[in-house]
Amino acid sequence: xxxxxxxxxxxxxxxxxxxxxxxxxxxxxxxxxxxxxxxxxxxxxxxxxxxxxxxxxxxxxxxxxxxxxxxxxxxxxxxxxxxxxxxxxxxxxxxxxxxxxxxxxxxxxxxxxxxxxxxxxxxxxxxxxxxxxxxxxxxxxxxxxxxxxxxxxxxxxxxxxxxxxxxxxxxxxxxxxxxxxxxxxxxxxxxxxxxxxxxxxxxxxxxxxxxxxxxxxxxxxxxxxxxxxxxxxxxxxxxxxxxxxxxxxxxxxxxxxxxxxxxxxxxxxxxxxxxxxxxxxxxxxxxxxxxxxxxxxxxxxxxxxxxxxxxxxxxxxxxxxxxxxxxxxxxxxxxxxxxxxxxxxxxxxxxxxxxxxxxxxxxxxxxxxxxxxxxxxxxxxxx
Amino acid sequence: xxxxxxxxxxxxxxxxxxxxxxxxxxxxxxxxxxxxxxxxxxxxxxxxxxxxxxxxxxxxxxxxxxxxxxxxxxxxxxxxxxxxxxxxxxxxx
Numbered sequence: 001x002x003x004x005x006x007x008x009x010x011x012x013x014x015x016x017x018x019x020x021x022x023x024x025x026x027x028x029x030x031x032x033x034x035x036x037x038x039x040x041x042x043x044x045x046x047x048x049x050x051x052x053x054x055x056x057x058x059x060x061x062x063x064x065x066x067x068x069x070x071x072x073x074x075x076x077x078x079x080x081x082x083x084x085x086x087x088x089x090x091x092x093x094x095x096x097x098x099x100x101x102x103x104x105x106x107x108x109x110x111x112x113x114x115x116x117x118x119x120x121x122x123x124x125x126x127x128x129x130x131x132x133x134x135x136x137x138x139x140x141x142x143x144x145x146x147x148x149x150x151x152x153x154x155x156x157x158x159x160x161x162x163x164x165x166x167x168x169x170x171x172x173x174x175x176x177x178x179x180x181x182x183x184x185x186x187x188x189x190x191x192x193x194x195x196x197x198x199x200x201x202x203x204x205x206x207x208x209x210x211x212x213x214x215x216x217x218x219x220x221x222x223x224x225x226x227x228x229x230x231x232x233x234x235x236x237x238x239x240x241x242x243x244x245x246x247x248x249x250x251x252x253x254x255x256x257x258x259x260x261x262x263x264x265x266x267x268x269x270x271x272x273x274x275x276x277x278x279x280x281x282x283x284x285x286x287x288x289x290x291x292x293x294x295x296x297x298x299x300x301x302x303x304x305x306x307x308x309x310x311x312x313x314x315x316x317x318x319x320x321x322x323x324x325x326x327x328x329x330x331x332x333x334x335x336x337x338x339x340x341x342x343x344x345x346x347x348x349x350x351x352x353x354x355x356x357x358x359x360x361x362x363x364x365x366x367x368x369x370x371x372x373x374x375x376x377x378x379x380x381x382x383x
Numbered sequence: 384x385x386x387x388x389x390x391x392x393x394x395x396x397x398x399x400x401x402x403x404x405x406x407x408x409x410x411x412x413x414x415x416x417x418x419x420x421x422x423x424x425x426x427x428x429x430x431x432x433x434x435x436x437x438x439x440x441x442x443x444x445x446x447x448x449x450x451x452x453x454x455x456x457x458x459x460x461x462x463x464x465x466x467x468x469x470x471x472x473x474x475x476x
Contacts, residue, residue: 040417047420153420233428233464258397258423278460280474287470298471301464303428 001169006197008032009354010189012176012212013204014039015046016152016340017332019159020347021202023080026166028355033168034198035160036191038175042156045206046340048276048308050229050252050264052243053341054091054147055116058107058380062317063114064361065342070146072344073155082158085151087257092126093142094135094246101140103380108142118144129242132296138246149243149254152340159347176205179216179329186216186328200354202330207274207309209319209333218323220368222334223272224309227264228282232300234259240294247381251289261297263290278305310337315376318342320350321367330354331368337382393441394434396427404438408445415439415456425456428464 009025011018014037022035037043053073055066076084095101108118119142126141127133135141160170171193178190179201188197205212207224240261243254253263263286267279283305291298313319313334323329332350335342349359365377389402399422412418415425415438424438425431435455443450 040414042420043416157421232467260426283461283470284473287467290467291471298468299466301428301466302461302470303430303464304426304459305461306459 001171003171003194004034004169005195006032007034007169008198009034009200009202010196010198011035011202011204012189013037013044013206014041014156014160014170014172015044015204015206016042016156016159016343017046017206017335017347018202018204019156019163020343021204021332021350022168023159023163023166024348024351025354026163026168028351028357030355031167033163034196035163035168035170036174036176036189037170037172040172041160041170042153045308045311046152046156046343048229048306049152049340050254050262051149051152051340052091052147052245052252052254052338053149054144054243056091056093056107056111056118056142056144056147056381058103058110059377060110060114061365061377062379062381063111063116065345067114067116068345068361069341073150076155076158076344080158080162082154082161084155084158085257086148087150088146088148090129090143090145090242091147092121092129092242092244094126094138094244094249095140096138096246096248098139100248104140104142107381111144116144117146118142130240130244131238132294133244134293134295143242147243149256151256155340155344159344176212176215179212181216181326181329184325184327186326200328200330202332202350202354204332206333206339207311209311209331213323213331216323216326216329218326218329218331220319220331220334221371222311222313222319224274224311225272226275226277226307227310227337228267228278228286228305228307229262229264230283230286230302230305232261232297233303235261235300239297239300244293249289251286251293253290253293260303261290261300265289274309276307276309278307311339312336314371315378316382317377317379318346318366319368320346320353320363322353324369393437394422394424394427396429396433397423399424399434401441404441405445408442413442413446414454415442416454419456430459431456
């Protein structure tokens, strides 16, 4: 791909946020968009994620976002012309404490009021949804059948291929080393392959967003945590049909359509060193969770272990806005572990905002100034 | 290239053919990790032990590099598949 010294829009980051934002901008008629990725496309947090998609959230904004995402994923194959590996077998939320179950039921009422048909299910029903589930120590369950998971790689590649067809340029193995600003406005980027002048620059750098923001002179309170995950060899379908998730149990487990089972949790003392290593402690802890919850998996083999960065904000909600002190510098980051599922919608909303249209879901409250004002939008439902 | 060659299975775990690998290399998925992400080659029980070398040769041929110059892609633990029950029992503390 030949190098051009100017662009209308530069997107930093080739994960789902960067690719979906670029695609949506191109779809809205913006020309000359360049996406820069320091590795290869989908090599960062998106490609390392647990892949869940859900509308079972605890705040109104996230419920609206979540439902919009479920609906978006349902028609994404048709829109982008590539299968995104969607599997809608529901999220089965498992509560082990009364207070946790009360919170799930409170969230369910909110969800129901917004058109999300989450319901409480008994242990017997939970075992019909997930045969072989061993959770007699749980106090309650909620289930939403339109939740599920998709393939993060295929979804991101689908956005990239669709964006390319609309004329978007992608430069991989190209790292941004500085963001240029002149008199309170963004002017372009400096990269390992050369400079690009542009009046609009978007920070969609996932785990490295705060580093990129700092290059532009924008301070955001984001930090990145390492989370680990394992995957098993493929086995027959039906071993774990829904996404099993518990906040107090501290796990999420799901089976991909090709048969492999994926599981992750939040380790204590999240390392915040940008390293992407693997620990024996996690492997052992997660394996114990698997065999306790799904005893028939005890003979299933783990084939791979890896880790990725959650880009965390103080209230575990994203930042989607234009920087106050650097006009033309937009932030699309801080998803705190649910960036993949929100990507297809947040990319669309940010693209609308950039071209001066009103985003169809209000995102004004997602400006980072909420942290200074102390107006946090705390989401209770995060693993 | 003949249909016969195209139909040769290169990744036996995920049943990916030589034709599919060549098709995606031509689309710009020119590293082992990119092919892994789009086709799942090397993600099955053998973790690329069967297919990696052949795929690296294909990438080298298509990109004009030598096999030694082609990035081999990421190797992840465990070194071989281990049963969940064995891992759950833990190691020596």
